[in-house]
Amino acid sequence: MHVFADPTNFDAYVSSFLWILKLTGASAVLALVLGVLLAAMRVSPVPVLRGFGAAWVNIFRNTPLTLVIFFCFFGLYSTLGLSLVDDLDLNNFWLGVIGLSAYTAAFVCEALRSGVNTVPAGQAEAARAIGLTFAQTLRIVVLPQATRSVVAPLGSILIALCKNATIVGTIGLMESSNVMKDLINSNGDAVIPIFLVFAGTFAAFLIPTGYFFGWLANRLAVKR
Amino acid sequence: MRMKRVAAAAAVAALAITMTACGGDEGNGTSSSGAKGIVGKAESQKKLVIGVKADQPGLGLQTGSQYEGFDIEIGKIIAKGLGVDANNIEWKTTVSNNREPFIQQGTVDLVVATYTINDERKQKVNFAGPYFIAGQDLLVKSDSTIAGPEGLDGKTVCSASGSTPAKRIQSDYPKARLQQFDSYSKCLPLLENGQVDAVTTDDIILAGYAAQSQFAGKFKVVGKTFSTEPYGIGLKKDDKDGCEKVNEILKAAAADGTYKAAWDTSLGKSGKAAPELDTTKLTNCGSV
Amino acid sequence: MSANTVLYDHPGPRARVRNALLTVVFGVALAGLLWWVYAKFDQAGQWEGALWQPFTEGATWTQFILPGLRQTLFAALTGMVLSLAFGIIFAVGRLSERRWISIPAGAVVEFFRAVPLLLMIFFIFYGVPFLIQGPVPAFWAVVAGLTLYNGSVLAEAFRAGIRSVPSGQSEAAYAVGLRKSQVMRLILIPQAARAMLPVIVSQLVVLLKDTALGYIVAFPELMQRGVNDLAANRGNIVAAAIVAAAIYIVINSLLSTLANWLDQRSQRRGFRAQRRIATGANRAGGVSVVEPQG
Numbered sequence: 093m094h095v096f097a098d099p100t101n102f103d104a105y106v107s108s109f110l111w112i113l114k115l116t117g118a119s120a121v122l123a124l125v126l127g128v129l130l131a132a133m134r135v136s137p138v139p140v141l142r143g144f145g146a147a148w149v150n151i152f153r154n155t156p157l158t159l160v161i162f163f164c165f166f167g168l169y170s171t172l173g174l175s176l177v178d179d180l181d182l183n184n185f186w187l188g189v190i191g192l193s194a195y196t197a198a199f200v201c202e203a204l205r206s207g208v209n210t211v212p213a214g215q216a217e218a219a220r221a222i223g224l225t226f227a228q229t230l231r232i233v234v235l236p237q238a239t240r241s242v243v244a245p246l247g248s249i250l251i252a253l254c255k256n257a258t259i260v261g262t263i264g265l266m267e268s269s270n271v272m273k274d275l276i277n278s279n280g281d282a283v284i285p286i287f288l289v290f291a292g293t294f295a296a297f298l299i300p301t302g303y304f305f306g307w308l309a310n311r312l313a314v315k316r
Numbered sequence: 317m318r319m320k321r322v323a324a325a326a327a328v329a330a331l332a333i334t335m336t337a338c339g340g341d342e343g344n345g346t347s348s349s350g351a352k353g354i355v356g357k358a359e360s361q362k363k364l365v366i367g368v369k370a371d372q373p374g375l376g377l378q379t380g381s382q383y384e385g386f387d388i389e390i391g392k393i394i395a396k397g398l399g400v401d402a403n404n405i406e407w408k409t410t411v412s413n414n415r416e417p418f419i420q421q422g423t424v425d426l427v428v429a430t431y432t433i434n435d436e437r438k439q440k441v442n443f444a445g446p447y448f449i450a451g452q453d454l455l456v457k458s459d460s461t462i463a464g465p466e467g468l469d470g471k472t473v474c475s476a477s478g479s480t481p482a483k484r485i486q487s488d489y490p491k492a493r494l495q496q497f498d499s500y501s502k503c504l505p506l507l508e509n510g511q512v513d514a515v516t517t518d519d520i521i522l523a524g525y526a527a528q529s530q531f532a533g534k535f536k537v538v539g540k541t542f543s544t545e546p547y548g549i550g551l552k553k554d555d556k557d558g559c560e561k562v563n564e565i566l567k568a569a570a571a572d573g574t575y576k577a578a579w580d581t582s583l584g585k586s587g588k589a590a591p592e593l594d595t596t597k598l599t600n601c602g603s604v
Numbered sequence: 605m606s607a608n609t610v611l612y613d614h615p616g617p618r619a620r621v622r623n624a625l626l627t628v629v630f631g632v633a634l635a636g637l638l639w640w641v642y643a644k645f646d647q648a649g650q651w652e653g654a655l656w657q658p659f660t661e662g663a664t665w666t667q668f669i670l671p672g673l674r675q676t677l678f679a680a681l682t683g684m685v686l687s688l689a690f691g692i693i694f695a696v697g698r699l700s701e702r703r704w705i706s707i708p709a710g711a712v713v714e715f716f717r718a719v720p721l722l723l724m725i726f727f728i729f730y731g732v733p734f735l736i737q738g739p740v741p742a743f744w745a746v747v748a749g750l751t752l753y754n755g756s757v758l759a760e761a762f763r764a765g766i767r768s769v770p771s772g773q774s775e776a777a778y779a780v781g782l783r784k785s786q787v788m789r790l791i792l793i794p795q796a797a798r799a800m801l802p803v804i805v806s807q808l809v810v811l812l813k814d815t816a817l818g819y820i821v822a823f824p825e826l827m828q829r830g831v832n833d834l835a836a837n838r839g840n841i842v843a844a845a846i847v848a849a850a851i852y853i854v855i856n857s858l859l860s861t862l863a864n865w866l867d868q869r870s871q872r873r874g875f876r877a878q879r880r881i882a883t884g885a886n887r888a889g890g891v892s893v894v895e896p897q898g
Contacts, residue, residue: 137612140627154856156816159849166842170509171648180472180493216610226612255720264477264496269722274478276730277413283731291719298718371836378833380667411822421739501836530839
């Protein structure tokens with residue numbers, strides 16, 4: 093444990109997980125909003141919107157996240173000149189958030205869509221019969237029921253998102269995987285404790301999160 | 317029952333893995349003449365595994381199935397001096413982080429991979445050489461006004477994450493903004509587009525990139541080194557004989573012109589004259 | 605329920621106008637965005653022939669992209685076989701009545717599901733050599749990382765699948781005199797695998813994508829050879845990444861299509877009822893198994 097007794101190393105460890113936390117938080121919100129929009133597009137009556145939603149999902153679900161993040165840096169930033177903030181780390185952070193959100197939104201969209209499919213057809217038919225429009229049917233009748241059945245999948249997606257945040261390290265952000273690699277490099281004698289601390293931190297956060305979502309899903313499940 | 321059989325099978329498998337791991341050292345056995353280390357291996361097996369870089373043009377670059385560059389030429393000279401044919405060299409890609417483990421664990425016999433000799437590494441491995449003295453420098457656009465590391469205040473510098481050059485920028489020039497990547501080749505398009513103002517690592521590596529045809533005329537190496545990086549050849553820590561033999565080979569190569577020829581067929585193509593190999597500076601191979 | 609037909613009526617005149625308007629507005633906006641991206645790329649010189657010309661040369665394919673793709677597929681295939689085996693063993697272990705088996709098996713599965721793959725691969729490649737006093741080849745670092753992570757996810761999929769098989773099945777099997785191991789092997793696992801097939805295949809797509817992380821330990825797969833090494837030789841990193849992404853998308857789409865085909869085929873054969881039970885159990889148990897790792 094002598095590695096983490098050194099304040100520089102300890103600070104690096106703490107700040108690396110703060111990055112992970114911030115990446116997860118910001119991307120979770122953005123991905124949820126984007127995912128709901130995409131899901132609505134995919135079930136909408138407008139073919140262009142449906143096509144766009146389908147294309148988004150197929151592209152992002154089938155591309156390795158490493159490449160998505162890479163395109164955010166070399167495509168959005170380097171080529172398209174999209175510079176979000178002047179600070180280098182913060183700019184990389186936001187580029188990472190964009191990549192993570194775009195990628196995760198595809199999974200959120202698919203989870204919601206299969207959630208929509210669990211709502212019995214009679215529900216939507218009844219909504220239409222009383223004269224609700226497509227948007228109203230979705231917002232008032234279908235989505236509230238669908239949301240309950242997608243709590244568990246969304247929980248898994250959130251957990252995966254948190255782990256995926258480490259991949260933003262490939263564009264230079266000093267998050268947990270980069271800091272762990274650095275520490276292993278300079279402390280070859282303490283490889284095991286270093287790994288256990290980093291992996292253990294993830295486990296300590298994510299295993300309870302998983303159980304929480306399991307419990308929540310059980311509680312909210314629509315009884316049919 | 318079933319579970320017990322599975323557990324037993326797993327135990328046997330684990331045992332087998334441990335045993336092969338223990339027996340993995342045979343490759344470095346003694347030869348008929350009793351020589352150990354790489355000299356013994358070269359004598360008895362007539363082959364060598366050499367760890368090199370794969371993404372540094374001019375030094376160690378993997379072009380398809382082949383490797384080329386100055387480090388590769390040096391590797392060939394050493395193999396020849398040990399009596400191993402160039403066709404019997406197995407080149408293995410190493411990255412900066414795994415050079416010591418590769419040597420210690422016997423994955424490679426030698427490392428010739430822009431490998432700076434320093435005290436920290438000397439505790440883990442033995443060094444022959446140096447065969448070249450590099451220094452940290454900056455690569456900038458041809459029309460840039462940056463004249464040295466002092467000019468980096470508020471500028472963005474690109475380097476490999478966790479590398480010595482990156483750490484030196486962080487500690488000695490904290491006003492520079494550091495963008496880190498897993499390989500230098502990702503820094504170059506950024507330099508071209510102006511997202512970073514400079515790329516920093518050893519001058520010889522930068523020269524290799526600047527000489528690539530697709531970047532011809534776009535970049536220049538500033539030429540003001542701010543560190544000394546003696547490139548050595550890494551071997552196992554206890555292989556003192558091998559180390560001394562490699563130093564002898566280097567001395568001979570400097571004397572008979574093969575060293576200069578190695579330079580001319582690789583980095584020399586950029587027009588830079590071959591450096592003088594100062595054989596008085598060769599390491600003492602760990603003797604006190 | 606088929607969302608597309610049930611959620612809205614056949615459009616009347618007003619809805620048609622509105623839909624047409626939406627189509628035009630969104631279509632124009634999308635086209636504008638694409639054109640802007642194209643123009644910006646053009647401005648940055650990304651469409652220059654010199655950057656794309658390498659892809660017309662045979663050597664680029666035979667020496668960089670195809671060898672990389674071969675390694676990617678080889679690692680993915682090895683990882684798939686091993687993680688399926690890992691998944692079955694740990695699912696059965698976690699369902700064991702002996703606590704000294706089920707608790708460690710559960711702990712292993714929970715731990716490896718919670719640790720990012722990137723950390724695992726780093727540790728296996730840089731850390732494990734200190735433990736076993738021998739080198740770990742990059743290939744095995746990647747495959748072991750993939751196996752531990754995806755195997756754990758699959759273990760949960762199998763477990764949910766096994767629990768979803770109606771209890772009458774195993775009771776009947778015991779009644780005809782099968783041993784416990786035979787019930788598991790002959791009755792439960794085959795049905796569980798079939799019920800969870802779509803989940804299993806989509807996890808295998810995830811596994812294939814995750815091989816791309818191999819480049820961080822210089823494993824010569826598609827990302828390393830086709831993007832990093834090719835760009836080191838030719839300086840066309842954005843072009844190379846676009847080509848690599850296209851290859852990944854094509855291969856993964858093929859795998860997904862295969863998954864859909866298998867799914868429909870098994871539904872036709874009357875596994876639909878069972879599937880519903882399986883996903884129901886899955887939800888009730890709070891275990892959702894498809895995780896979109898990198």
